[in-house]
Amino acid sequence: MFRLYGILLLGYLCIVLQGYDGSLMGAINAMPQYQHFFGLKAAGSSTGLVFAIFNIGGLASLPFCGPLNDFYGRRWGILVGCVFVIIGTCVQAPAVNSGMFLGGRFLCGFGQTFLNVAAPTFVAEMAHPHWRGPLSGLMQTNYFVGSIVASWVTYGTAYLDGEGSFRIPIWLQMFSSGVVAIGIFFAPETPRWLMAQNRREEAERVLADLHGEGSVDNVFVKLQMAEMTSQIYQNGSDKRWWDYRDLFNTHAARRRMICACGMAWFGQYSGNALVSYYFPVIVEQTGITDPHTQLLLNALNPVVSWFAAILGALLLDRVGRRPFLLSGVFGMAVCLAIVTGCTKLSLDTASKSAGNAGIFFIYLFSVIFSLCLVPLLPFYVAETLATETRAKGTAVAAVVSTSASILGQYTTAVAIEKIGVYYYIVFIGWDLIECVIIYLFFVETKNRTLEELNEVFEAPNPVKKSLEKRSTAENIRDAIAKE
Numbered sequence: 001m002f003r004l005y006g007i008l009l010l011g012y013l014c015i016v017l018q019g020y021d022g023s024l025m026g027a028i029n030a031m032p033q034y035q036h037f038f039g040l041k042a043a044g045s046s047t048g049l050v051f052a053i054f055n056i057g058g059l060a061s062l063p064f065c066g067p068l069n070d071f072y073g074r075r076w077g078i079l080v081g082c083v084f085v086i087i088g089t090c091v092q093a094p095a096v097n098s099g100m101f102l103g104g105r106f107l108c109g110f111g112q113t114f115l116n117v118a119a120p121t122f123v124a125e126m127a128h129p130h131w132r133g134p135l136s137g138l139m140q141t142n143y144f145v146g147s148i149v150a151s152w153v154t155y156g157t158a159y160l161d162g163e164g165s166f167r168i169p170i171w172l173q174m175f176s177s178g179v180v181a182i183g184i185f186f187a188p189e190t191p192r193w194l195m196a197q198n199r200r201e202e203a204e205r206v207l208a209d210l211h212g213e214g215s216v217d218n219v220f221v222k223l224q225m226a227e228m229t230s231q232i233y234q235n236g237s238d239k240r241w242w243d244y245r246d247l248f249n250t251h252a253a254r255r256r257m258i259c260a261c262g263m264a265w266f267g268q269y270s271g272n273a274l275v276s277y278y279f280p281v282i283v284e285q286t287g288i289t290d291p292h293t294q295l296l297l298n299a300l301n302p303v304v305s306w307f308a309a310i311l312g313a314l315l316l317d318r319v320g321r322r323p324f325l326l327s328g329v330f331g332m333a334v335c336l337a338i339v340t341g342c343t344k345l346s347l348d349t350a351s352k353s354a355g356n357a358g359i360f361f362i363y364l365f366s367v368i369f370s371l372c373l374v375p376l377l378p379f380y381v382a383e384t385l386a387t388e389t390r391a392k393g394t395a396v397a398a399v400v401s402t403s404a405s406i407l408g409q410y411t412t413a414v415a416i417e418k419i420g421v422y423y424y425i426v427f428i429g430w431d432l433i434e435c436v437i438i439y440l441f442f443v444e445t446k447n448r449t450l451e452e453l454n455e456v457f458e459a460p461n462p463v464k465k466s467l468e469k470r471s472t473a474e475n476i477r478d479a480i481a482k483e
Contacts, residue, residue, distance in 0.1 A: 443465075
């Protein structure tokens with residue numbers, strides 16, 4: 001099992017890299033050294049473009065992500081992503097003008113999207129079935145590991161007077177991408193991808209090594225081989241790079257895509273862009289104007305969020321996906337409503353207590369988002385898709401996610417500059433709409449194998465089916481697994 005954890009760690013590090021960029025740009029954007037060198041403001045259309053170009057690069061890579069993962073495997077998707085991030089960092093870190101800086105961020109975003117498509121699929125397909133919920137849920141918590149590192153590195157380098165204050169943190173993007181690029185050569189391909197390529201013996205050996213303590217007769221190995229044999233097709237649409245019809249041509253496929261694309265959008269456009277990328281700007285609106293204090297608060301936020309995300313990942317299979325999502329999105333709407341009122345009061349009356357209350361509820365928003373949504377972001381997308389459509393479906397979901405990120409990052413910069421605190425009201429209303437969509441369309445997936453979910457989505461009402469008590473045979477299988 002320790003080898004399995006080491007292999008899954010490679011997927012986790014891909015998310016560390018994503019989290020590092022999420023806090024990196026928000027932090028260096030608050031540095032006067034960075035603003036003066038590139039002639040930028042903390043908020044505005046030019047700043048919005050700097051943030052959004054990362055996801056524009058990601059959008060450009062999406063036509064290639066699904067086919068690469070389907071034809072050459074999940075490992076190659078991860079490797080190609082790491083290579084582009086390394087190249088992008090080498091362009092961005094020494095940038096002498098804004099054009100070069102934007103070009104580097106474009107390449108980093110281009111590579112990160114390969115990682116965002118391949119890594120969740122790699123982890124979901126490689127994880128032990130009995131622990132798939134916690135193991136896959138813990139993956140996205142590593143976003144905060146990267147965020148914490150970036151926040152504290154930039155907090156320290158902000159005290160440097162020269163360009164090193166923002167260039168050193170950018171160079172450090174290469175660390176995790178370099179480790180993953182080397183480590184992926186020592187990891188096997190996922191058994192489900194091998195089965196889809198009709199490489200049954202290899203798939204069985206990988207399962208035996210990672211899930212069966214070296215034995216092909218292990219109950220977990222036999223169960224998964226039987227399920228994959230009956231559910232995975234060697235002539236599926238994953239063998240045709242151009243064929244995306246299986247994502248939409250049946251009722252079950254469309255219901256899968258509603259879950260996948262809905263989760264992708266909600267994970268990027270629920271108000272979290274305000275906190276992730278513009279936290280120092282929001283803190284300034286509450287009355288705190290010192291850059292070092294802003295960066296300190298920015299550095300503490302992901303630490304608190306990380307512990308919440310870990311707790312959420314560990315509770316996933318106990319509480320369930322739907323309760324987490326419904327309570328989380330509603331709680332975020334409530335927090336944003338209170339933040340709006342406190343920030344408005346702070347601006348109008350210079351009330352320090354109102355500003356402090358606003359900061360508290362910004363933190364609480366982050367905690368709720370981290371507890372209830374972060375563990376599910378890539379994981380729920382991957383587990384609601386069938387093996388034959390998982391790579392392409394994840395790529396389509398990434399298109400949705402990236403589009404939401406671009407919209408949120410660019411419009412947030414402009415909206416904060418133009419209308420300030422009133423912009424928060426947009427997300428209050430949208431989060432309430434998300435509650436309704438989740439209640440009506442999102443299925444419960446806890447304690448089911450990836451293959452068992454086929455039965456759920458093929459039902460006339462997948463949500464109702466997913467909430468039914470499981471059969472005796474299924475309960476026996478879980479009882480054996482716990483022995």
